[in-house]
Amino acid sequence: MTGLEKYRWDLVNCERCSMCKWVHPWKTQSHRFAKVCPSVSKYLFDAYSAQGRFDVIRGLLEGEIEVTDKVLEVIYACTLCGGCDVTCKFSRDMEPLEILHQIRIELVKSGKGPLPGHKAALDSIKNYDNPWMQPRTRRSNWARKLKAKDLTKEKAKILYYAGCTYSYNPDLQIVAQNTLSLLLKSGLDIGVLGNKEICCASPVLKVGEEDLYHDFAKKNIQTFNELGVDMVITSCSGCFGIFTNHYPEIGKMNFEVVQGVQLLEKLINEGKINFRKKVPMTVTWHDPCHMGRGGEPQNIWNGTRTKWGLSDPPRKRNFGANGVYDAPRNILNAIPGIKLAEMERIREYSWCCGAGGGVKSAFPEFANWSARERIEEAKSTGAEALVTACPWCELNLGEGVKADGDKIKMLSLINIVTEALGE
Ligand code: SF4
Numbered sequence: 417m418t419g420l421e422k423y424r425w426d427l428v429n430c431e432r433c434s435m436c437k438w439v440h441p442w443k444t445q446s447h448r449f450a451k452v453c454p455s456v457s458k459y460l461f462d463a464y465s466a467q468g469r470f471d472v473i474r475g476l477l478e479g480e481i482e483v484t485d486k487v488l489e490v491i492y493a494c495t496l497c498g499g500c501d502v503t504c505k506f507s508r509d510m511e512p513l514e515i516l517h518q519i520r521i522e523l524v525k526s527g528k529g530p531l532p533g534h535k536a537a538l539d540s541i542k543n544y545d546n547p548w549m550q551p552r553t554r555r556s557n558w559a560r561k562l563k564a565k566d567l568t569k570e571k572a573k574i575l576y577y578a579g580c581t582y583s584y585n586p587d588l589q590i591v592a593q594n595t596l597s598l599l600l601k602s603g604l605d606i607g608v609l610g611n612k613e614i615c616c617a618s619p620v621l622k623v624g625e626e627d628l629y630h631d632f633a634k635k636n637i638q639t640f641n642e643l644g645v646d647m648v649i650t651s652c653s654g655c656f657g658i659f660t661n662h663y664p665e666i667g668k669m670n671f672e673v674v675q676g677v678q679l680l681e682k683l684i685n686e687g688k689i690n691f692r693k694k695v696p697m698t699v700t701w702h703d704p705c706h707m708g709r710g711g712e713p714q715n716i717w718n719g720t721r722t723k724w725g726l727s728d729p730p731r732k733r734n735f736g737a738n739g740v741y742d743a744p745r746n747i748l749n750a751i752p753g754i755k756l757a758e759m760e761r762i763r764e765y766s767w768c769c770g771a772g773g774g775v776k777s778a779f780p781e782f783a784n785w786s787a788r789e790r791i792e793e794a795k796s797t798g799a800e801a802l803v804t805a806c807p808w809c810e811l812n813l814g815e816g817v818k819a820d821g822d823k824i825k826m827l828s829l830i831n832i833v834t835e836a837l838g839e
């Protein structure tokens with residue numbers, strides 16, 4: 417567990433203040449929706465919170481406890497949503513999220529992790545470059561009818577990177593199709609990688625398989641750099657978060673990474689997208705973790721803590737407040753007829769959909785429970801639809817909506833945008 421040594425100060429000096437379980441008091445609106453950590457909210461025992469995991473991880477570091485099945489459950493029954501990280505940094509200066517990532521890497525190194533539930537997706541990524549057990553030759557089928565440049569054969573300024581789920585999932589391919597179609601109509605010089613696109617490897621890092629993640633990240637950075645593009649656009653918030661928050665540590669990226677909604681907002685502001693049709697509907701917006709607090713550009717820092725816990729050299733802290741929050745709201749507010757009704761837990765205090773961090777495959781019941789909580793919150797706004805821009809959220813919340821009897825619709829932002837174009 418040597419990789420945890422650099423976090424010894426945090427593990428020992430965590431104040432056990434429990435702030436990491438709650439929305440910051442200044443932002444709390446009701447007791448019902450005051451919790452930010454899905455894990456401790458579901459499992460109730462302290463070990464399932466960031467502060468409790470600190471106790472477990474410190475015990476492992478000191479050799480006081482061993483890795484048992486229960487310890488593995490405690491470590492992996494966490495969506496790595498980062499809610500704890502935001503609230504901790506508001507009151508103290510620990511690194512819960514980094515530590516929760518690092519312990520998984522250490523468990524994999526010692527042959528104890530990941531969990532059997534993660535195996536199928538990992539094997540699929542190793543064998544087919546995607547977690548859905550789909551052949552590489554079908555990856556670009558979604559784009560067949562669109563006239564985008566093939567960047568393996570010609571140059572363009574922008575790469576549209578659809579990601580695995582929007583490429584393969586038959587119910588979600590429409591998101592990639594609508595996005596690319598809109599960007600092409602706006603006159604952008606844009607292309608795709610076709611069957612040569614590979615997984616961003618976010619699910620790989622999330623379960624702690626660091627070496628495999630490094631292979632994919634290096635390959636992607638090299639490919640994107642060699643294409644000579646200025647910009648990589650992704651619709652998937654998981655891809656966006658990993659490109660923005662983790663790839664910069666792997667290698668130099670000669671391109672800007674942009675979430676599709678950021679570009680859409682810019683095109684609306686420039687008058688290149690005009691809405692002709694009214695969409696009369698009250699909606700609420702779900703901030704995906706990896707587009708919000710996890711989409712905040714990372715401050716890479718390689719230093720040490722002094723005896724008093726100060727950073728040497730000083731570093732900038734990530735508070736999660738600089739993620740992509742305004743763009744989707746501005747887009748919704750620009751669509752005629754749309755009324756945005758906000759939930760209580762929004763922006764950096766958003767409640768996770770429940771699918772992240774390998775939870776959907778290893779703890780499906782927990783994932784469904786977290787989704788139900790979010791759906792209850794969405795319904796409490798009176799909205800007719802829950803809108804987001806992340807395939808993992810759409811799938812998990814969509815399942816929850818169905819199980820709840822379809823009392824609210826689950827919609828992709830781009831699909832509302834497309835409807836409002838009235839074409
Ligand atoms: S908020 Fe930070 S300092 Fe407080 S218990 Fe949680 S991890 Fe420890």
Ligand code: SF4
Pocket residue numbers: 436452453454455456464465466493494495496497498499500501512516
């Ligand atoms: S990352 Fe999310 S689920 Fe995990 S401990 Fe932090 S708040 Fe809880």
